[in-house]
Amino acid sequence: MQILSVVSECAPLVKTGGLADVAGALPGALAPLGVRMRTLLPAYPGLAERLEGARAHAWSTPFGAVRLLEGEAEGLDLILAQSPLYDRAGGPYTGPDRRDWPDNHLRFGLLSWLGAGVAAWGLDGWRADAVHAHDWQAGLVPTYLRLIGPEAPRAVITIHNVAFQGMFGAETLPALSLPQAMFSPEHVEFHGRVSFLKGGLAHAERITTVSPTYARELLTPSFGWGLDGLLRHRASDLEGILNGIDTTVWDPATDRALAVNYDRPRLKAPNREAVCARFGIEPAPGAPLFCVVSRMTRQKGLDLLIEALPALLEEGAALAVIGSGDEDLEQAFLAAAAAHPDRIGVEIGYDEPASHLLQAGADAILIPSRFEPCGLTQLIGLRYGTAPVAARTGGLADTIVDANAAALRSGAATGFLHAPDDVADLAQAIRRTCDVHRDAKAWSKLTRKAMSHPVGWDESAQAYAALYRRIAPAAA
Structure with missing residues (x-):
């Protein structure tokens, strides 16, 4: 199977938290199961130079001209999106002053739009069988896929932390190239604003989160951050799949950062x-x-x-x-x-x-x-x-x-x-x-x-591979 992963950070290339570790480890864990995962990631400063065998493609988007760079880095099969929206000092989400970029709706609207477009229309002969969108930054991928039509691949979205929902003013709808009809409670509207994450939860074929207990917690007002009603409505499509860690990176027997390696x-x-x-x-x-x-x-x-x-x-x-x-x-x-x-x-x-x-x-x-x-x-x-x-x-x-x-x-x-x-x-x-x-x-x-105690990806990778095959049975 060919899976496109759409994510805002990916270890070891760019990391602010556990999301990056998951995005970096999952492709390797899936490979032995017959699943090839390509990762679409913004080309933050310095990333393009790390690509090996880069091939460039010019794309016209509602967010401006973009270059997509295919290549490999750190053992990952990557597609980097080059745009002025990403080529700036600071972090993935904040500027040097540690405040959110004021145009984050454009930066991650573009990432979502590209995720849907690459999956549906292909890139240099490659086409995804299904899409895996991560958190609010890729939350609009399922929405854009829905707008493309029934022929588009299906998507799964993973909630890594429901507290972060990608909330922006209603006035951003045209800039996101979303029709006015999408601004409704059934789609992306949430308390009078645009919610990237809600769009993903409303339109994805399946929803996962990162542990079984959190999946149950999300259905309650105490943990659902206002989205518990929607998640209860979609409870039959919600699954908790426990994260793992890359046990080759995190191995006290070989870890070079340690004073002394050990196995006991x-x-x-x-x-x-x-x-x-x-x-x-x-x-x-x-x-x-x-x-x-x-x-x-x-x-x-x-x-x-x-x-x-x-x-x-x-x-x-x-x-x-x-x-x-x-x-x-x-x-x-x-x-x-x-x-x-x-x-x-x-x-x-x-x-x-x-x-x-x-x-x-x-x-x-x-x-x-x-x-x-x-x-x-x-x-x-x-x-x-x-x-x-x-x-x-x-x-x-x-x-x-x-x-x-x-x-x-x-x-x-x-x-x-x-x-x-x-x-x-x-x-x-x-x-x-x-x-x-x-x-x-x-x-x-x-x-x-x-x-x-087992902390790797073996069981969880099998659960994801089975999920992809359920949403893209023709490719199984």
Whole structure:
């Protein structure tokens, strides 16, 4: 099968979060199953130069002239869209001032339009059997395919985070080359605005999200962000397929970012020493080293962690943090580090090699999210023998076996779960982690079980391949 993936970021080429990791890993996971995936991605600055064997095609679009570059980079089969809309300093979604680009509706309207056009009309003799659109940035792909007509390939859209919906004013409709008839509750209209994501949910053949628990949560007002009614209407077309990680990239036995490679948790110690040296911190004897690798936002529950820090410090534990985001949270963590420099270390920003080192060197990783569609951080923690301490929500609940008394006795435990949005329960989970860590035998059993937990793409890739064949049976 030939599948076109339409996405706004793709690791290792451009990454702001887990979406990029998924988009980068899925093509390789699908290849052994007879599915060839090509990825359509904006040609952000510097990307075109990384293509090997590039072939250029000029396209005329309602958004202006575009050059499509076919080629390969980092083992990925790519189509890069070159346009002045993408050739600018800053990130994929924000400028150097970290504010959203004011023309994001055009930037990702173009990406969606091209996704539909390339899939339906082909490119240099290649044509997609089906399209996989990711999140709001590709949300209009199914809408444009619907406008092309019944002969167009069918699309599946994946919700990576329903909180981000691509909302723009009604006046953007003509610029998006959408007919006025589309501005209705059955199509893209949402509370008087254009919603890219709603367009995708309304018009895709199938809808997936990134964990079974999140699929159920999305049907409720608490988690659906206003789209729960539409999702309940389409519940028979909604499926939760758990994300995986690329186990060749995330492998403590071969990871070059580590101080020492290892294949058993008891061999992590040199990496722990490296993290402590980098951050200038040291836990009390027998206490664990916690880490955080995260965007600093309230969705990630990091304001809750600030409130729970006294429990961590009372246990003699230490904390190493890498992340950036909301300025007040950045300042709160910096203030905590200034107040406890021997126990709390903070680096504002994102450093990919350092994130690998933290996963290898910490004893436990804190993920106190208020909601988490899937999460990759806990999967990496499991892979590296670093116990996740996480909220019982979304994919966190689907991938972590809580270290309650029964799970500890049976040897099934892989981490520690707590109630979402609950500082007291988060603090208790931190204390439980410290208690188990003091029992060397119990801790060894838990971390060995964590490292053996399957976190790759094998099962999920099979689920996606089966889904593509359902929506494009003629190509199966």
